[in-house]
Amino acid sequence: MLHSGGKMRLIMGCQFSPQDLEAIQQGYELRDALLTRLDADLEDVLKVGGFCKKAHKAYAEICR
Numbered sequence: 001m002l003h004s005g006g007k008m009r010l011i012m013g014c015q016f017s018p019q020d021l022e023a024i025q026q027g028y029e030l031r032d033a034l035l036t037r038l039d040a041d042l043e044d045v046l047k048v049g050g051f052c053k054k055a056h057k058a059y060a061e062i063c064r
Helices: 018-062
Strands: none
Touching: none
16 A cells, blocks of 8 residues: 555544643654754764865875
């Protein structure tokens, strides 16, 4: 079903309380905040990685 693009519909007999809905919303907000932070950290690592590659290349040229 997943590979063929099918959909699944769940019918549930429970109702969410306002506290349940608030907890779900806070979970989404936390997830979004973490993704933003991880993206920024990864971008910083990639920038430093690029700098290190350039520095290593320059060092290799000097040491020849």
